[in-house]
Amino acid sequence: MKNINPVKTYSWKNLQNHFKKIKKLTINDLFLIDKNRFKNFSINFENKILFDYSKNFLNNETMIHLFNLARETKCIEAINAMFYGKKINITEHKSVLHTALRNDNIHFFLKKHQIYDDIKQILKKMKNISDNIILEKWKGYTNKKIKNIINIGIGGSHLGPLMITESLKSYKNKLNLFFLSNIDSNQLINIITKVKPEESLFIIASKTFNTQETITNALSIKKWFIKNINIDFNKNIFSKHFIAVTNNIDAAINFGIDKNNILPLLSEIGGRFSLWSSIGLSISLAIGFNNFKKLLQGANKMDQHFFSNPIDKNIPIIMALISIWYSNFWNTETEAIIPYCENMRFLPAYLQQLNMESNGKSIDRNKNRIKYQTSSIIWGDIGTNGQHSFFQMLHQGTKLIPCDFISFAISNNNNYQDHHIKLIANYIAQTKALAFGNIDDYICKKNIYQCCFGNKPSNSIFLKKITPYNLGLLISYYEHKIFIQGVILNIFSFDQWGVELGKKITNFLVEDLNQNIQKINKYDSSSQGLINFYKNFN
Structure with missing residues (x-):
C-alpha cells in the first residue's frame, strides 16, 4: 500500500473548501434541490440489501471530491494488494487473508499460495464435527448425546460467533449454546450451574492458546469437568468433550486436547476477522454447516462487489468515505449503530471491536503522529x-x-406481522424525524421545548430478510468499509499493539497481588493505592 498523508492531497483541500459551502445547507434543502435524491444516493444490491445514504450532508460535488480522495490515496491498489495476498499487515509481516476463507475461486487471487488446501481441510473437519454432533453420532463419555456447546474465547474468538448465532437465532437447532469470555468467575459459574459435563462439548478458541482470560477459564472448566465426572479421568474421556481452535498446536496438545480434536487457525487471519474460519465452529454447530456455508457465500458476494466495482459504484468505499467526511470535516466523534432487530443486539458491540480495534491508531504508516481523526x-x-x-x-x-439504521423487510415470525409492521414504521420514522424534524409543525411553533430541528444525518440499511447469506453480505460490507477507512487515513488496520501493553502490566500485577505482602510500593501512587486497598481485604 502507498503511504499517503490524506491531508496533503488535493482532494482533502477541495473538501475543506467545499465544506464551507455545503454546511450552510440543511438536509431538507438538499432534498428540495434534488427531486431524485433517493435514486441518486441509494444502491439496491441484488435486491438483498438496500443502502440509502440520501439523508446525509452531501451532494454530487461532495461525492466527486470524496471519490477523488479514494483515488489519490490509491484505494483500488490497496484492495488488489489484500486480495492477492500481499503482506499488507506490515507491522506483523503478514498477509491479510480473511477474504480467502470464503472464496471458492481462491487460486485466482493466491496463485502461489498453499492456503487453499488448508482451508478445504479445515472446512471438511468443521463439517464432520458439526454433522456428527447435530446428528447425535458424537457421544459423551457416558454415551449420552451432546446437548450443550460452550465456546471459551474472548475478543474475536467470542464476539463474532456470539453476534452471528444470536442474529440467526431462528436458524438455530436444539443444541444449547453458551459463550464463556469474561475472566470474572460469575460468568463461569452461571454456565457450569446450567450444564452437565457428560452432555457438554467445550471449544477452547484461542489463536495463541495463551490469552490469559481464555486459558484461565479453560483451566477452571477442565478442573470442574474432572471433578464432576463419575468415573476415573483418562484421555479418551477428555477427547469426547474438548476441542481446540488455535494456531498453537503444541500448546493445545500440552493442555490435553487430542490432536484429532484441534482445528488449525491460520496465522494470517486476525481475531476480529476470524468468524469465517475455524473460529466459526460454534456457528456451524448452532445453525448447521450448510447455513455456515451460506454465510460464507454471502460474504464472498460482497467481496466480489468490493473487488470488481469502480470507486463510484462501490458500496463499502462510499460508506467509508462518508464516515471520513463526518469525522474529519464535520468534527463528529461517534457513530451509532442501531439495528431494528432484537436478535441483532450484539451487532453494535461486534462493529465496535471491528472498527475501533482496527482503526483506533494515532501513528500513520510513515511512523508519524497523526493530527487528523x-x-x-x-x-x-x-x-x-x-x-x-x-x-x-x-x-x-x-x-x-x-x-446507521439497520432492519429487514420480511419477518421470520409470520404469526406476528402486526409487530413487524410497527417495527418497520418506527425504523423509517426515526430516520425521517432526525433528518427533517418538526420545525414547520404547529406544535413546534407553539412550544419551543417540543421542537426538533432535524438536520441529523443517517444511513438506512434495509435487508430483505435475516438469512445466513444476507448477514454474510452485511458483515463483509462493514469489514471492507473499515479497511478502506484505514487505507485512506494512512494507518495499519490489521494490528492491535495497543491491546498488548495492558496484558503485560496485568501479568506483573497478578504476581504482586498473589504475594503475601501487606503493602506494595513500586507503582504510581494511584495503582499502589488500589493494590493496597485490595490487600486490606485479602
Whole structure:
C-alpha cells in the first residue's frame, strides 16, 4: 500500500473548501434541490440489501471530491494488494487473508499460495464435527448425546460467533449454546450451574492458546469437568468433550486436547476477522454447516462487489468515505449503530471491536503522529428500545452523531406481522424525524421545548430478510468499509499493539497481588493505592 498523508492531497483541500459551502445547507434543502435524491444516493444490491445514504450532508460535488480522495490515496491498489495476498499487515509481516476463507475461486487471487488446501481441510473437519454432533453420532463419555456447546474465547474468538448465532437465532437447532469470555468467575459459574459435563462439548478458541482470560477459564472448566465426572479421568474421556481452535498446536496438545480434536487457525487471519474460519465452529454447530456455508457465500458476494466495482459504484468505499467526511470535516466523534432487530443486539458491540480495534491508531504508516481523526467511537443499541433512552439526545441534543439504521423487510415470525409492521414504521420514522424534524409543525411553533430541528444525518440499511447469506453480505460490507477507512487515513488496520501493553502490566500485577505482602510500593501512587486497598481485604 502507498503511504499517503490524506491531508496533503488535493482532494482533502477541495473538501475543506467545499465544506464551507455545503454546511450552510440543511438536509431538507438538499432534498428540495434534488427531486431524485433517493435514486441518486441509494444502491439496491441484488435486491438483498438496500443502502440509502440520501439523508446525509452531501451532494454530487461532495461525492466527486470524496471519490477523488479514494483515488489519490490509491484505494483500488490497496484492495488488489489484500486480495492477492500481499503482506499488507506490515507491522506483523503478514498477509491479510480473511477474504480467502470464503472464496471458492481462491487460486485466482493466491496463485502461489498453499492456503487453499488448508482451508478445504479445515472446512471438511468443521463439517464432520458439526454433522456428527447435530446428528447425535458424537457421544459423551457416558454415551449420552451432546446437548450443550460452550465456546471459551474472548475478543474475536467470542464476539463474532456470539453476534452471528444470536442474529440467526431462528436458524438455530436444539443444541444449547453458551459463550464463556469474561475472566470474572460469575460468568463461569452461571454456565457450569446450567450444564452437565457428560452432555457438554467445550471449544477452547484461542489463536495463541495463551490469552490469559481464555486459558484461565479453560483451566477452571477442565478442573470442574474432572471433578464432576463419575468415573476415573483418562484421555479418551477428555477427547469426547474438548476441542481446540488455535494456531498453537503444541500448546493445545500440552493442555490435553487430542490432536484429532484441534482445528488449525491460520496465522494470517486476525481475531476480529476470524468468524469465517475455524473460529466459526460454534456457528456451524448452532445453525448447521450448510447455513455456515451460506454465510460464507454471502460474504464472498460482497467481496466480489468490493473487488470488481469502480470507486463510484462501490458500496463499502462510499460508506467509508462518508464516515471520513463526518469525522474529519464535520468534527463528529461517534457513530451509532442501531439495528431494528432484537436478535441483532450484539451487532453494535461486534462493529465496535471491528472498527475501533482496527482503526483506533494515532501513528500513520510513515511512523508519524497523526493530527487528523482516525476511528470514530462506535456505539449503539437495538431499536425500538433506544428510542426510549438515548434517542432524546439524538433528536434534541447538541452533538452531531451520524447513525446507521439497520432492519429487514420480511419477518421470520409470520404469526406476528402486526409487530413487524410497527417495527418497520418506527425504523423509517426515526430516520425521517432526525433528518427533517418538526420545525414547520404547529406544535413546534407553539412550544419551543417540543421542537426538533432535524438536520441529523443517517444511513438506512434495509435487508430483505435475516438469512445466513444476507448477514454474510452485511458483515463483509462493514469489514471492507473499515479497511478502506484505514487505507485512506494512512494507518495499519490489521494490528492491535495497543491491546498488548495492558496484558503485560496485568501479568506483573497478578504476581504482586498473589504475594503475601501487606503493602506494595513500586507503582504510581494511584495503582499502589488500589493494590493496597485490595490487600486490606485479602
